[in-house]
Amino acid sequence: MKTALIGLGLLVVIAINLVAFRSHLRKVQIIPVPVDAGNVGSLLIPDLSIVVVGPDSVDFHGSRMSFAEFTIRLTDLKKAGATSVKVTSAQGVSYEAVVSVLDCIRKVGIERVEIGTHSP
Numbered sequence: 001m002k003t004a005l006i007g008l009g010l011l012v013v014i015a016i017n018l019v020a021f022r023s024h025l026r027k028v029q030i031i032p033v034p035v036d037a038g039n040v041g042s043l044l045i046p047d048l049s050i051v052v053v054g055p056d057s058v059d060f061h062g063s064r065m066s067f068a069e070f071t072i073r074l075t076d077l078k079k080a081g082a083t084s085v086k087v088t089s090a091q092g093v094s095y096e097a098v099v100s101v102l103d104c105i106r107k108v109g110i111e112r113v114e115i116g117t118h119s120p
Contacts, residue, residue: 047082048074052089055097059090071104078108088116 050070051059058070065073074082085105089098098115105113 048077048085050085050087050101052087052093052098052101054090055094058101067100067104070101071108074104074108074110078110082110084112084114085110086114086116 049061053059053064056067057064058067060070060073074085087098087101087105102113
C-alpha cells in the first residue's frame with residue numbers, strides 16, 4: 001500500500017511538471033529557417049552557445065557561472081546585438097534546470113533559441 005501511494009505521488013509530480021513544461025514551450029517562438037540544399041552555410045548559426053551543467057550553473061563559452069551571473073552576462077550581450085542562443089545540457093541535468101535557463105533567456109529578450117539534443 002505504501003509503495004502504491006509513493007508511486008501515485010510520483011506520477012502526480014511528473015504530471016504537474018509536464019504540464020508546466022508544456023505551457024513554457026507554448027511561449028517559445030519556433031522560426032522555420034529556409035535552407036538551400038546546395039548551400040549548407042545558409043543555416044542559422046546562433047550568436048551564443050550555452051550548456052546547462054547543473055541545477056544552478058551553466059557553461060557559457062567555456063566559463064562556468066551561476067544563473068545570476070549568466071543573466072547579467074546575457075543582458076550585456078543582448079545590448080551588444082546578440083539575437084540568438086543555442087542551449088544544450090550535460091548528461092543527467094534535469095529538465096527543470098533547462099527550463100530555468102530558457103526563462104532567463106526569455107526575460108532578457110532573446111527570442112531565437114535553438115535547443116540542441118544529444119544522440120543516445
